[in-house]
Amino acid sequence: MAEVALLGTGRMGAAMALRLAAAGDHVRVWNRTTASARALVDSSDGHLVLAETAADAVTGADAVLTVLADGEVTRAVLLSDAVQRVLTPGTLVVDLGTSGTDAATALGRHLGDAGHRFVDAPVSGSVPAVAAGTLLVMASGAPEDVEAARAVLGAFAGEVLRVGDVGAGQAMKLAVNLVVHDLNAALAEALDLAERSGVPRPEAYDVLERSVVAAPFVKYKRAAFLDPETPTAMSLALVAKDLGLITAQGRSTGAALPLTEQALARVRDAVDAGWGPRDMADLSRFHAAADEPSDPQTESGE
Template identity: 30%
Template sequence: MIGFVGLGDMGLPMASRLLAEGHEVIAWNRSPGPLSALEEKGAVAAADPAEVMSRAELVGLCLSSHDTVETVAFGPSGLFSATDITARAVADFSTGSAEAARRFADRAEDKGVAWVDAPVSGGVPAAESGELIVFAGGTAEGVGMLAPLFEAVAARVTHVGPSGAGQVMKICNQMIAATNVVAIAEATAFARKAGVDVDTLASALAGGFADSAPLRIFGPRMAAQSFSPRLGAISLMRKDTGLVQALAAEIGAEVPLTDAARRVYDRAGDHPDIDFNSDLSALVRLYEDALTQTDEDAGA
C-alpha cells in the first residue's frame, strides 16, 4: 500500500494517479473535501498522518511549505509519531529549503526510514497525466525504494545528489519559471496595448525561442483573462522566490531577475481584484490595469 498526505492542487491528482495505476492508497488531508473525493475513487481515508505511516510501505507528501512538512511529519499525530512504522521510504514532493530537507532526512534516518526530497515540476496538467519531472535528493537506495511511487506520477526522475540537492534544483527551476511567468504577463499586456490579437500570442510564438510550458499553459489564460480553475497559485511562486532569495543571501549569489519577479508577486496582495491565492495567470491584471490607469491619467 502507498500512502499520500496533502491533497491540494497537485497532491490530489498525484494520489489519483496512484489509484489509476492500480495501487492501494491510504491518504490523509487536513481538509475533508479532497479526502472524500479521493475516497470515492477507492482510497482509504486515514484518521491522521500517523495511521498512514503505520499502514503504508511508501509515503508521498505534497504540502505547501517545509514548515507544514515538519508539522505533518514530526508533530503530534504526525507520520513519525506512529508507534508501529511500516513505511520504508518517504518522498517529499513539497518545495522547501534544502536545509530543512537535510534535517528531515536525518530525523527519518534515526527511525530507519529513507527520506527523499523530491520536488516536482510540470504543474497541475502534468500531475493529472502522470508526467511530472522529479528532482530527487537523498540516497540512491532511498530513490530506488520509491520507484513504484515515482513511476505512477512522473515522466522522469533525476537523482541530483544527496539530501537537499532536490530542493536546490527545484528552486533553480523556480528562478526560471517565476521570471518567465512575469515576462508572459508583461508581454501579453504589452501586445494587447499595441493592438495585437493576444489570443494568437502563444500559438504564434510556439516553437521559437520564447516558447515554454508556462507560455503554453498560462499564455492563453492571460489572453482570455480566464483565471480558473487554478493551475498554480501566486502564493506558492511568491514563497518559492523567497526561498531563492534566502539561499542566495546565504551563499552570496546575485539574483536580480528573481528579486524583480518577487516584487511583482508581492504586488498581487495590493490589487483589489486578485490576491495571493489567485492563479498565476491573474498576474496579467497587474500590467493591464496599470496600462488602463495610465490611459486614464493621460486623458485627464
C-alpha cells in the first residue's frame, strides 16, 4: 500500500482519488477550494483523508500526484516553501495536468535540484476512462521514474507510455489536444451547416457518428452536442487555455498551426461573449447564436 497525496479534486482528480483508494493505497486529498475536497472525502465512506493544506497532504507521501488547472498553479503549489520543506528526499512527483512544456521543464529542474523525482504525465481520456481504468498516460522523465509512476498510475490507467524526457509528455498532450479541439471546432461548424441546410441536429449527428469522421470523441460527446443541459465536462475557458498553450508551442518550435489559430480565435470569441463556463460542445451553439445575440446563461437554464 502506497502513501499517495493527490492535489486537485476536480472531476478528473476526484475520480483518480477514488480509484487509488479502491486499489488499496492510502490517499490524502487537497484542493484549493476546500469544500470540493471535503465533499469528495465525505462521499468516499472513509477511504480518503482530507488534508487542510498542500503541505499536510504531501507530508510522508511516497508519491504526489497533481491534477491542477494549469502550469502556473502547479508550479506555485509544488515549489512553495511550505511544500518543499516537508517533501521527503526522493519523493516521486507526477503531474497529470495539462501544464505546458515550460512548466514541466521548470518543475523537473527545481524538483530534481531538491533531490526529488519528477514525471511529466498528462493524460488522454475523460472521467469514464478513469473509472474504467482505461486512461492513457503520456509519461516523460527518467525511465526508472516512469516505471515507478506506472505502479501508482495503474490504479486508473490502461496504458502508461513513456514518450521521452521531461517536457515530452506535455508536448505530446498538446499535439493530442490540438486534434481534439480542432475536431470540436469542426463539429461545431458541421452541425451549424447541417442545421442551416435543413437537417435537424440529431439526424446530422447520427450521420457524423456513423461516418468516416466518427472518432471516439465524436461518440462520447454526443450527449453534450445534442442536449444543452448536459453537465460541463470541459469548459470553453479551459479549451482557450489549452489552445493558447498549443499555439504558443507552435510558435516556439516553428510549427505552423493556421487551423488551430483560427480555432483559438473562435473559442476566445465565445469566452469573451460569456460562454466560458459552458461545455466545449457548446461552441456549436455559439456558432448558431452568433448572428442572433442572446444570453447564454438564460439559454442554458443555468
